[in-house]
Amino acid sequence: MKVLIIGANGQIGKQLVEKIEQSPHEARAMVRSKEQLESFQQAGVDAVLANLEGPINELAEAAKGCDAIVFTAGSGGHTGADKTMMIDLDGAIKSMEAAKQAGVSRFVIVSAIGVHRREKWMASAPYYSAAKYYADEWLRASGLDYTIIRPGGLTNERGKQKIKVAAELQRGDIPREDVANAILAVLDMDNTIGKSFDLVSGEEDIEAALSSL
Numbered sequence: 001m002k003v004l005i006i007g008a009n010g011q012i013g014k015q016l017v018e019k020i021e022q023s024p025h026e027a028r029a030m031v032r033s034k035e036q037l038e039s040f041q042q043a044g045v046d047a048v049l050a051n052l053e054g055p056i057n058e059l060a061e062a063a064k065g066c067d068a069i070v071f072t073a074g075s076g077g078h079t080g081a082d083k084t085m086m087i088d089l090d091g092a093i094k095s096m097e098a099a100k101q102a103g104v105s106r107f108v109i110v111s112a113i114g115v116h117r118r119e120k121w122m123a124s125a126p127y128y129s130a131a132k133y134y135a136d137e138w139l140r141a142s143g144l145d146y147t148i149i150r151p152g153g154l155t156n157e158r159g160k161q162k163i164k165v166a167a168e169l170q171r172g173d174i175p176r177e178d179v180a181n182a183i184l185a186v187l188d189m190d191n192t193i194g195k196s197f198d199l200v201s202g203e204e205d206i207e208a209a210l211s212s213l
Helices: 011-021 034-042 056-063 081-102 126-140 176-187 206-211
Strands: 002-006 026-031 046-049 068-071 106-110 145-151 153-155 162-166 173-175 195-201
Touching: 002 011, 002 056, 011 026, 011 176, 026 034, 034 046, 046 056, 056 081, 068 081, 068 176, 081 106, 081 126, 106 126, 106 176, 126 145, 145 176, 153 176, 162 176, 162 206, 173 176, 176 195, 176 206
Parallel strands: 002 026, 002 068, 026 046, 068 106, 106 145, 145 195, 153 173, 173 195
Antiparallel strands: 162 195
């Protein structure tokens, strides 16, 4: 399948693009600057220029011809609440609307562990948790074939290909590479459609863990 990665220049997005390109699938990297576009194109990756703060039609055009969308974009930890709401919430919802316009039914979103429970929202950044929570809720009601992945604390360690998944887990860490590995696996597993789950490092192989959902 052809997979549009929204947030392809991010830390998870870059690894996901590489892994998809090494799989039977094909990646299309959505980026917001010409420099990023040229970097992916020089690496032989299909890339498209679009902005999550732009119109839905622009995002739908970027998704045209794709079979699935992975939303792994984020405003980053150095921005304020305003940018978080515009990217992590509004940008995610516009991407869902764009998916419908483009006729793309499969939609995978990277959320965050604990955001489905208000009592677990991070006191340091409740607006971030709120943005993720309402984006996830919108996706559930969208009619799209969704999967919501809520990873724990993200690290830059090398992936171990060992995870733990459940509807609710105690907070833990996981390498960004293993989040990308799990996303790639999810794209091939129809049993993950309509599912939301927490994801941390564990003892099970990725496919075995995801098969239990």
